[in-house]
Amino acid sequence: MRSVRDIVVISLLLCSLAGYSQIQFRGAWIATVANIDWPSEEAVGNTAQQQEDMIWLLDSLQNIGLNAIILQVRPTSDALYYSELEPVSHWLTGTQGYWGEQTPWDPLDWTIEEAHERGMEVHVWLNPYRVNLAKNDTSILSPHHIMRRHPEWFWEYNKQWYFNPGLDETREWICTIVQDLVDRYDIDAIHMDDYFYPYPSGGKPLPDTLTFAQNPRGYEDIGDWRRNNVDMAIQDISATIRECKEGVEFGISPFGVWRNASVDSTGSKTQAGITNYDDLYANIRLWIQAGWIDYVLPQLYWEIGKKVADYETLAHWWAKEVRGTNCKLYIGMAPYRLENASPKSAWGKGNEISRQMRLNRTIPEITGECFYSTRPLLRNPRGVCDSIKTIYSE
Numbered sequence: 001m002r003s004v005r006d007i008v009v010i011s012l013l014l015c016s017l018a019g020y021s022q023i024q025f026r027g028a029w030i031a032t033v034a035n036i037d038w039p040s041e042e043a044v045g046n047t048a049q050q051q052e053d054m055i056w057l058l059d060s061l062q063n064i065g066l067n068a069i070i071l072q073v074r075p076t077s078d079a080l081y082y083s084e085l086e087p088v089s090h091w092l093t094g095t096q097g098y099w100g101e102q103t104p105w106d107p108l109d110w111t112i113e114e115a116h117e118r119g120m121e122v123h124v125w126l127n128p129y130r131v132n133l134a135k136n137d138t139s140i141l142s143p144h145h146i147m148r149r150h151p152e153w154f155w156e157y158n159k160q161w162y163f164n165p166g167l168d169e170t171r172e173w174i175c176t177i178v179q180d181l182v183d184r185y186d187i188d189a190i191h192m193d194d195y196f197y198p199y200p201s202g203g204k205p206l207p208d209t210l211t212f213a214q215n216p217r218g219y220e221d222i223g224d225w226r227r228n229n230v231d232m233a234i235q236d237i238s239a240t241i242r243e244c245k246e247g248v249e250f251g252i253s254p255f256g257v258w259r260n261a262s263v264d265s266t267g268s269k270t271q272a273g274i275t276n277y278d279d280l281y282a283n284i285r286l287w288i289q290a291g292w293i294d295y296v297l298p299q300l301y302w303e304i305g306k307k308v309a310d311y312e313t314l315a316h317w318w319a320k321e322v323r324g325t326n327c328k329l330y331i332g333m334a335p336y337r338l339e340n341a342s343p344k345s346a347w348g349k350g351n352e353i354s355r356q357m358r359l360n361r362t363i364p365e366i367t368g369e370c371f372y373s374t375r376p377l378l379r380n381p382r383g384v385c386d387s388i389k390t391i392y393s394e
Contacts, residue, residue, distance in 0.1 A: 025368025
C-alpha cells in the first residue's frame with residue numbers, strides 16, 4: 001500500500017506530465033456601466049431578454065474554460081441587485097427608482113444561482129466613490145438617492161460627482177453597502193477596480209482642500225492624507241467582510257503601475273504617465289503587505305515589449321510584490337485591444353493575449369487571469385477565444 005507521501009508525489013508527477021498550470025482563477029469582467037457588457041441597450045427594462053443574454057454570456061465563458069465572473073453591481077452608487085439602500089440602476093431599468101416599483105426580479109440572486117450551477121465563482125464589483133457619468137447631470141438620480149439626502153457628502157470633479165473620500169461618513173456608507181451584500185448573497189468575493197480618487201484631468205485640482213484643512217488627522221501633505229483616506233476605507237471594508245461571513249474574499253484590480261522607478265527605486269521600470277500611488281492615491285503595496293486584500297488583479301493592458309509599460313516587466317514586478325505574503329496574484333488582460341488593431345502594432349501582428357498567457361505560466365506567483373471585458377472577448381477577435389480554450393485545455 002502506498003503512503004500518503006507517495007500518492008502526493010505521483011499526483012504531482014502526473015500533473016507535470018499533463019502540462020499542469022498554476023492558473024486557478026479564470027475570469028472575465030461583466031461591465032454594466034453604460035451597458036458595456038450586460039444588459040444590452042436593447043434589453044434595458046426587459047427581464048426575459050436580460051436573462052437570456054446572461055445565460056448566453058455564462059455558457060459562452062464556460063465553454064472557453066473560464067470559471068469565474070466579476071459582475072459590476074454598483075457602477076454609480078446604484079444597484080443591479082435588490083437593495084433598500086440605493087436605487088435600482090438605470091442601466092438595468094432605464095430609470096433609477098425604488099426596487100419594488102422598477103423591476104420584478106433580483107438579477108444578482110438569479111445570476112449567482114446560474115453561475116454556481118456552472119461551477120463558476122461570482123465576484124461582485126463595486127465602484128466605491130463614483131455617483132454619475134453624465135457631464136454634471138444629476139437629473140438621473142432617484143429622489144431617494146443618498147446624494148439627495150446628504151449633498152454635503154459629495155463633490156464634483158471634471159463634471160462628475162463623487163463621494164468625498166475624506167469623510168468618515170463615506171467610509172461608513174460604503175461599509176454598510178458591503179455588509180448588506182455579503183450578508184444577503186452567496187457571493188465569492190467583493191471586488192473593486194482602479195477607480196478610487198478620480199483620474200486627473202487637465203491639471204485641475206481636486207476639490208478637497210477644505211476637507212483637508214478641517215480634518216488633517218496630523219498629516220501635513222495632502223497627498224499622504226488622501227492615500228490614508230483610501231487606506232482606511234480598504235481596511236474597514238476588509239474588516240466588514242471578515243466579520244460578516246467566512247470565506248468571502250476581497251480583491252482589488254488596480255491600474256497596472258504602482259509607481260515608476262524614476263520616482264521610487266522600488267517601483268517598476270516603467271514610464272507611465274499615471275500611477276496608483278501618485279495620482280489615484282491608492283497604495284496597493286500597503287494593502288498587500290497588511291493582509292487587507294485576498295487577491296490583487298493588476299490591469300496589465302499593454303503588450304509585451306511596450307517601452308513605457310512592458311507587460312513582462314510588470315508581471316514580474318507584481319509577482320515580487322506578493323511573494324512572501326498571503327495575497328494571491330491574478331493578471332488583468334485586455335482582449336478588447338485585439339479588435340481593430342493596427343496591422344503594424346503588437347496587437348495586430350498576432351495573438352498577443354496568447355503570448356501573455358504563455359508568459360504567465362512561467363511566473364509561479366501568477367495563479368489567475370481575468371479578461372476585460374466579456375462582450376469584446378466573446379466577439380473572438382483574432383481567434384482569441386479559441387486560443388484561450390486551447391491553452392486552458394492543455
